[in-house]
Amino acid sequence: MENTATQPKTKVTKEGYIVKKGAKVKNWKKRYLVIETDKLSYYDDETKQKKRGEFMHKWIKNVQAMEEYGKNKKKPFIFAIETHSEKTDRTYIIQATDESSRRSWITAVQSLIYEAFVDSVNEVQGDGVIKKLCVEDFIQLKLIGRGGFGRVLLVKKKDNGQTYAMKILKKQFIVAQNQVNHTTTERNVMVKLEHPFLTKLHYAFQDEKNLYFVMDFINGGELFHHLRREKKFSEERTRFYAAEIISAITYLHERGIVYRDLKPENVLLGRDGHVVVTDFGLAKEGLDGEKRTETRAGTPEYLAPEVIKGEKYTKSVDWWAVGILVYEMITGAPPFYDGDIQKLFHKITAGDVVIPESVSDDASDFLLKLLTRDPSKRLSDPQKIKSHPWFKTLDWTKLDNKEITPPFIPKVSSDDDVNEIDPEFLKQSVQDEDQDLPGGRKVTLNDLFVGFTFIEQ
Numbered sequence: 001m002e003n004t005a006t007q008p009k010t011k012v013t014k015e016g017y018i019v020k021k022g023a024k025v026k027n028w029k030k031r032y033l034v035i036e037t038d039k040l041s042y043y044d045d046e047t048k049q050k051k052r053g054e055f056m057h058k059w060i061k062n063v064q065a066m067e068e069y070g071k072n073k074k075k076p077f078i079f080a081i082e083t084h085s086e087k088t089d090r091t092y093i094i095q096a097t098d099e100s101s102r103r104s105w106i107t108a109v110q111s112l113i114y115e116a117f118v119d120s121v122n123e124v125q126g127d128g129v130i131k132k133l134c135v136e137d138f139i140q141l142k143l144i145g146r147g148g149f150g151r152v153l154l155v156k157k158k159d160n161g162q163t164y165a166m167k168i169l170k171k172q173f174i175v176a177q178n179q180v181n182h183t184t185t186e187r188n189v190m191v192k193l194e195h196p197f198l199t200k201l202h203y204a205f206q207d208e209k210n211l212y213f214v215m216d217f218i219n220g221g222e223l224f225h226h227l228r229r230e231k232k233f234s235e236e237r238t239r240f241y242a243a244e245i246i247s248a249i250t251y252l253h254e255r256g257i258v259y260r261d262l263k264p265e266n267v268l269l270g271r272d273g274h275v276v277v278t279d280f281g282l283a284k285e286g287l288d289g290e291k292r293t294e295t296r297a298g299t300p301e302y303l304a305p306e307v308i309k310g311e312k313y314t315k316s317v318d319w320w321a322v323g324i325l326v327y328e329m330i331t332g333a334p335p336f337y338d339g340d341i342q343k344l345f346h347k348i349t350a351g352d353v354v355i356p357e358s359v360s361d362d363a364s365d366f367l368l369k370l371l372t373r374d375p376s377k378r379l380s381d382p383q384k385i386k387s388h389p390w391f392k393t394l395d396w397t398k399l400d401n402k403e404i405t406p407p408f409i410p411k412v413s414s415d416d417d418v419n420e421i422d423p424e425f426l427k428q429s430v431q432d433e434d435q436d437l438p439g440g441r442k443v444t445l446n447d448l449f450v451g452f453t454f455i456e457q
Helices: 099-115 171-176 180-192 223-230 235-254 316-331 341-350 361-370 382-386 396-400
Strands: 012-021 028-036 039-043 051-056 060-069 074-084 089-095 138-146 150-157 163-170 201-206 210-215 267-269 275-277
Touching: 012 099, 028 099, 039 099, 060 099, 060 180, 074 099, 138 163, 150 210, 163 171, 171 180, 171 210, 180 201, 180 210, 223 267, 223 316, 235 275, 235 316, 235 361, 235 382, 235 396, 316 361
Parallel strands: none
Antiparallel strands: 012 028, 012 089, 028 039, 039 051, 060 074, 074 089, 138 150, 150 163, 163 210, 201 210, 267 275
């Protein structure tokens, strides 16, 4: 008798007609798309007699709504499915019939993606019993931050007395705003990180309502906070922060990760005065070598010209952002700024880079080479960046070993001191505030976050 208990549990979760753009011949053809729990297939028609393609769920890396243009006019309701296998990388461009249909297809593909996740990093006890973590394992001390999808708390773990920053994200908002892929990428990237200038993830877990990231509590304040208070930094101080940021970005790039959200708000100072780059919600994996992507992601003032133009881009966009941030630290403001976003984008893509005379020649040269609009000519080689004359007095090995004394030490007295945290947050309650989604929508898609749990070994 056949053992059905070991057979894969596959079922059709969504099927229907779509229009698909050809890979070699750039025409659009009607296809019948079928999504099962472990694969995606497409056929000539609903009879399923002639299969045109199939790929397993583990090969699907991303799905997102996008704009796509036909020969002379815009095609609406487009979404893209990015795949990666041992044989090839490919992006499937698909047109749905309307916006509701597009959202439905994207949700179905997201479910397929997360069916592929296996929660293999739970802490296993000696008796083989999996120890699960929950929010009740932590004492909630202070609210230290709040964002669009949730909040950040200062917490203490009950069993070891250690303090951490706990980032709590509402599943309802993540799903409603189509941020599932970004959130899971953030978790996947952080699990891999082990670098002195990158934030460290200790635990990730979930319950019915929320996702939880438990990280080091970095309490020296945001670079944004210090820069606004002091207006601008000296070149010496800027060079120190820039070097630690460059070290962190290089580490990410060596692992095929493009960061895409470098800005003063995402750079923290530790109690010891060293930099910690945080928030990997816009990071993207799989960009080894000169591989490209085309998703528009980032903060407007720090976007590279090729991102604004909608061109495919490489990890070089992070070096443009380093140039913007270094300019801002030295002068007190980014080189391109305008309250009108269209004018801002015009300045980024066509405006002059004006460097004040007070900036040294070496720093000016470094900035101009980073802020080169042509990415093929931009200073993007980490070794060439580190050997630039502006860093001629810097010992990079000592820097990575934290053997260089920081030029500024934050005024905090202990690992849980909140002196540099915005007091507007500290005076708010740590308790969750229930909020409805726009239009009162309710979304229950727990299966999208299978494999989220992580416990540091």
